[in-house]
Amino acid sequence: MAKAEVKLLGTWSSPFVLRIKWALKMKGVEYDFIEEDLQNKSPLLLKYNPVHKKVPVLVHEGKPIAESLVILEYMDETWKENPILPEDPYQRAMARFWSKFGEEKCLPSIWRVFISQGENTEEALVSASENLKILEGELKGKKFFNGETLGFADISLGWIVNMVILLEEIMELKMIDDQRYPSLSAWMKNFSNFPGIRDSFPPQERMLTKYRILREALLATRGTN
Missing domain, CATH: 3.40.30.10 (Glutaredoxin)
Incomplete structure (x- = not known):
């Protein structure tokens, strides 16, 4: 091509x-x-x-x-090579379901943590943790969302890896750990180490700089409202 x-x-x-x-x-x-x-x-x-x-x-x-x-x-x-959606209709539906769950539930709740401070952070963490626990339950006993093969739902939810690392570093807290989220933690490692994924993340220092500035700007804006 x-x-x-x-x-x-x-x-x-x-x-x-x-x-x-x-x-x-x-x-x-x-x-x-x-x-x-x-x-x-x-x-x-x-x-x-x-x-x-x-x-x-x-x-x-x-x-x-x-x-x-x-x-x-x-x-x-x-492009039919290396399909990311499962062949089975039910599994395809589930891949779309978890992708939508990530988009509509997980992402907004984790973003609320990122743009919060003080007591509001604890409240936001409770909501985000509830959604992460749901993902933890879905991943239990599995390497990826579709089993042994990385696919549509993993790619859709891959933002969690980068966003959580940035959030934890900038806000000096631990959101996902091996004890509370063993399956989710293992998935993050498996996803990050997958060929074609591990070399594709944006430079972490550059991301940290960008998101620190973004958080400060958003908090300042909210403080004036």
């Missing part, structure tokens, strides 16, 4: 863009990465994603696809 046939519009730090990078790597698809500045959105991004004006956008043979979970499904139907 010619490299120019596939383009990915994104930012270096976006967990949603990272999902697509992981899947492209797993499937062996070559692509051109176009870095976007979301404070100054390019005409290309506005053209290819006029509805949400967000990244990622995958452009395949001139046709744009937006929204990371939609892109993942498109990729699996387009």
Whole structure:
């Protein structure tokens, strides 16, 4: 496949863009990465994603696809090598279910921890922990969400690895440990060490700098309201 046939519009730090990078790597698809500045959105991004004006956008043979979970499904139907969705209809449904759970429940609750302080942090941690316990139960006895094979749900939930490490470092707390979350902790290690994943995470120091600044700005903004 010619490299120019596939383009990915994104930012270096976006967990949603990272999902697509992981899947492209797993499937062996070559692509051109176009870095976007979301404070100054390019005409290309506005053209290819006029509805949400967000990244990622995958452009395949001139046709744009937006929204990371939609892109993942498109990729699996387009490039059959190394499928990320299970063949079994029930397992496919479960992969979509856990991906949606991560998107609608886990991510907002962990983000609330990140943008909280003082007593609000403890309250936010309770909510986040409840969601993490649900994931812990689903992963019990399994290496990945679909068993022994890394797939759609793992890629969708892979942001947990990076976000939790950053949150723990910046806020000086422990959110996921081997004692309370043995299965989830093992999954994080298995996911991080999977070929094509381990070398794809953004530079940690650069991420820490970005998220420290972001947290301070968000807290300052909330403090003025």
